[in-house]
Amino acid sequence: MNHSKQSHVLILVNRDRCGICGCCVAVCPPNAITLHDAYLAVNNETCTECLKCIPVCPTHALYDVPAEPVAVPGGGI
Amino acid sequence: MTLRDEYDLLVIGGGPGGATAALVGARLGLDVLLVEKRQELGSPVRCAEAIGYEQVAPYIPIDERWVCAWIDAFRVVGPSGSAVRLPPTSPTAVVERKVFDRELVNEAVKAGATVRAMTRVTDVISEDGYVRGAKMISLGQEIEVRARVTIAADGPESQVGRWAGFKTSPRLSEYYSAVQYLLAGITLADARECQYHIGNEIAPGGYCWIFPKGPDKANVGIVITTTFEPHGRSAQDYLDAFVERLYPEASILGMVLGGIPVGGTLKQIVDDGIMLIGDAAHQAEPVTGGGLNLAMFAGDMAATVAAQAIAHGDVSRQALEPYAKQWQKEHGKAINAMSRARHMALKFKDDRYEKLIGLAADLPLSEMSAFDIILKVLRHDPALLFHAREIIFA
Numbered sequence: 001m002n003h004s005k006q007s008h009v010l011i012l013v014n015r016d017r018c019g020i021c022g023c024c025v026a027v028c029p030p031n032a033i034t035l036h037d038a039y040l041a042v043n044n045e046t047c048t049e050c051l052k053c054i055p056v057c058p059t060h061a062l063y064d065v066p067a068e069p070v071a072v073p074g075g076g077i
Numbered sequence: 078m079t080l081r082d083e084y085d086l087l088v089i090g091g092g093p094g095g096a097t098a099a100l101v102g103a104r105l106g107l108d109v110l111l112v113e114k115r116q117e118l119g120s121p122v123r124c125a126e127a128i129g130y131e132q133v134a135p136y137i138p139i140d141e142r143w144v145c146a147w148i149d150a151f152r153v154v155g156p157s158g159s160a161v162r163l164p165p166t167s168p169t170a171v172v173e174r175k176v177f178d179r180e181l182v183n184e185a186v187k188a189g190a191t192v193r194a195m196t197r198v199t200d201v202i203s204e205d206g207y208v209r210g211a212k213m214i215s216l217g218q219e220i221e222v223r224a225r226v227t228i229a230a231d232g233p234e235s236q237v238g239r240w241a242g243f244k245t246s247p248r249l250s251e252y253y254s255a256v257q258y259l260l261a262g263i264t265l266a267d268a269r270e271c272q273y274h275i276g277n278e279i280a281p282g283g284y285c286w287i288f289p290k291g292p293d294k295a296n297v298g299i300v301i302t303t304t305f306e307p308h309g310r311s312a313q314d315y316l317d318a319f320v321e322r323l324y325p326e327a328s329i330l331g332m333v334l335g336g337i338p339v340g341g342t343l344k345q346i347v348d349d350g351i352m353l354i355g356d357a358a359h360q361a362e363p364v365t366g367g368g369l370n371l372a373m374f375a376g377d378m379a380a381t382v383a384a385q386a387i388a389h390g391d392v393s394r395q396a397l398e399p400y401a402k403q404w405q406k407e408h409g410k411a412i413n414a415m416s417r418a419r420h421m422a423l424k425f426k427d428d429r430y431e432k433l434i435g436l437a438a439d440l441p442l443s444e445m446s447a448f449d450i451i452l453k454v455l456r457h458d459p460a461l462l463f464h465a466r467e468i469i470f471a
Contacts, residue, residue, distance in 0.1 A: 021123060023254060023336030025234035029246055035234060037114060037197070052249055055303040058256035058334045060311035 009049055009064040011042045017061035024053035024062055080193060080215065080222060084110040085387055086380065087210055087224035088190075089198050089237050091118045094355030094372030095230030096181040097136055101380035103188035107387065110222060111182070111190055112213060114197035114231075119178030123232075123335030124369065125257060125288050125296050126174050127271060129167040132370045136377075137184050143176040145290040149269040155434040156276030156427040163437075171271070171288045171296070201227065201240045201351070207392070208241050208351035226383040226392050227351045230376065233336050235357035241348060245357065250304045251340025251416075253283055253366045254312040257298025259290070259331040263324045268292045274319070276427050281305045283312075285319045297324070300337065300366050305423055339363035341416040342409045347397040352379045360408070363416040371408060378403050432458060 011033075022035040032046040033053060042062075053062050086102045088095045091113030099111040115121075127148065130139055148169040154160045186192055196215040201208045202223060210223035229237035238245040265287075274285040282302025289295045299316040320327060338359040346358040354360065354375040361368030382400040386392045436457050454461065 019256075019332065019334040021121075021334035021336070022232065022234035023334060025236075026336050026338065027246060027249060027252060031236075031239055031246075037116065037195075055306065055309070055311075056249060056252060056254050056336060058254045058312040058336075060313070 008067040009051075010044050010067050011047055011049075011051075011053065011062055011064055013040055013042060014061045014063065017059040018057075019059060019061070021058065024057050027052045027056050080110065080191070080220065081108075082221065083210075083223040084108045084191075085225050086110070086383055087112070087222055087227045088230055089211060089227065090230035090232060090355075090357070091115075091178070091182055091192065091194070092230060092232065092355060092372065093178060093181055093369050094376040095228070096178065096185050097373040097376030098228045098230060098354060098380040099185035099190040099192070099376075100136055100181070100188050101377045102384060103185055103190040105381065105384040107380075107384055109185070109190035110224070111185060111192045112196040112198065112211075112215070112222075113192070113194045116195050118182050118192070118194055119175040121333055122174035122178065123255070123333055124174050125286055125298055125367075126290070127169055127171050127288050127367065128177075129370045130170045130172075131168050133181075133373060136373060137177075137181050140180065143173045143180060144170045145173055145294075146171040146268060146288075148271050148289075150267075150271075152270055152272045153434060153437075154272060154274045155431045156279065157431060159431055159434050159438065161434050161437040162270070169271070171290055173290075198231070198237060201237060203241075207349040211237070225350070225387050226397070228376075228379055228383065229351060229353045229357050230355050230372070231357055233338050233356040235353065237351075238353050238357050241351050243343065243345060243348070243353060245338075245343065245353075245359075247338040247340055247359065250302060251338060252302070253300035253337040253339055254303050255298065255300045255335050255337055255366065256312045256316050257296050257333050258316070258320065258327075258329045259294065259333075260297050260320065260324055260327040261294045261330050262326060262328045263293060263295060265289050265292060265295060275430050277305075278427070279319060280315055281307065282423050285316065287323075294330070297327075298333075302423065337361050337366040337368070339366055339416065339419065341413040342404065346401050346404070347394055349394050350392050350397075352383065352397055352400055354379050360404070360412065362412060363419045364422070371412075374408060375404060378407075429458075 025033045030046045032043040034041045085107040086109045088099045088111040099109045102109040151163045198211045198213045200212045202210045268289045272287040282305030283300035285299045301312045346353045355372030360371045379400045386396040
């Protein structure tokens with residue numbers, strides 16, 4: 001997996017893998033990820049595309065896709 | 078039922094740190110409200126569940142309902158299977174955190190604190206640079222609760238800390254990515270022994286653990302440092318390989334995940350009207366990532382200082398600073414040294430781990446003082462002295 005910064009990506013959550021633990025929330029510099037009680041939300045408006053959240057997730061539930069519309073594995077944003 | 082709109086002390090987060098802060102605050106006569114965003118206290122836990130039980134005794138009586146296994150020894154296993162058995166540094170038990178957390182919070186309630194689950198803080202109340210409580214949604218209702226002092230015990234992802242202006246976000250090199258299974262249907266050779274498995278292929282920048290929760294059950298987990306992970310694999314990928322090798326037939330009764338800041342305590346942990354404790358303040362021990370006992374010490378210290386500050390009518394950063402000073406003196410310096418030790422170990426190749434384990438295995442550890450052990454190890458691996466100097470004097 002290439003974690004280098006691409007221009008304009010969206011961070012998506014694979015809901016089948018996400019354990020809503022908040023591991024990614026802590027490392028997100030602009031605080032663009034929010035852990036609700038049973039739901040992880042990524043705000044791609046405030047996301048700076050640093051991609052720190054991707055390797056740090058214990059189950060690799062987060063992934064990036066080009067910002068253009070694409071087919072979304074695992075259920076989407 | 079209805080919460081008041083003002084308390085002396087607001088504690089945000091119902092883990093062991095927050096519960097201890099609420100308990101000690103209430104014992105000192107403060108009006109305390111503890112809020113927890115989850116629907117239930119003690120669930121889900123993000124923990125391998127080993128505790129030093131003598132250290133929790135001042136806060137909660139030891140109770141067989143939450144003790145799963147008493148621990149006699151720790152075994153450190155190297156990359157090619159060599160091992161050394163070490164006595165625990167303090168009496169240790171593996172506990173059922175779901176029960177332990179709830180009972181600890183109940184101790185706070187018995188001491189007079191008010192506790193409310195399913196209450197999510199949405200922002201702090203800021204006035205003249207002071208934190209004066211928090212806005213929250215409690216059981217579905219938006220409310221504001223004012224407090225003279227607010228203690229943020231809201232974990233590694235602390236939002237309260239961020240809203241209050243603290244720099245809480247860890248660097249990836251100072252952060253463990255962690256996952257753990259509760260395995261059943263396994264046979265443990267020694268159900269009173271905790272195991273650590275180290276090696277760059279097993280757990281890059283971290284380790285795997287096997288903590289018994291009875292004769293046929295164990296927490297089997299992993300922490301890795303993702304900046305030392307070369308293959309693009311997740312913590313779970315490494316844990317799955319470890320479990321496949323050791324317990325291919327095991328059942329998985331549960332899975333917990335999380336991240337642990339291990340770069341040492343944040344430089345600033347108090348500000349006007351607010352204090353950070355536990356993982357929110359990065360107070361875990363950096364090598365193991367263990368933070369339960371430390372969070373409880375911090376909760377005690379913070380609540381004690383908060384009570385003094387409230388009694389004197391001054392909750393400024395300066396008045397709350399004794400908590401940070403005491404923390405630094407009693408634990409912070411040691412934690413920073415362990416952080417440097419962690420960075421030293423991160424650079425080790427597997428043969429270095431093997432050599433150190435082989436060396437330690439040949440020593441009569443139970444008859445030696447820590448100083449003797451250090452001298453002996455340094456004689457066999459003098460290059461460590463160079464690193465040790467960095468650890469002790471940096």
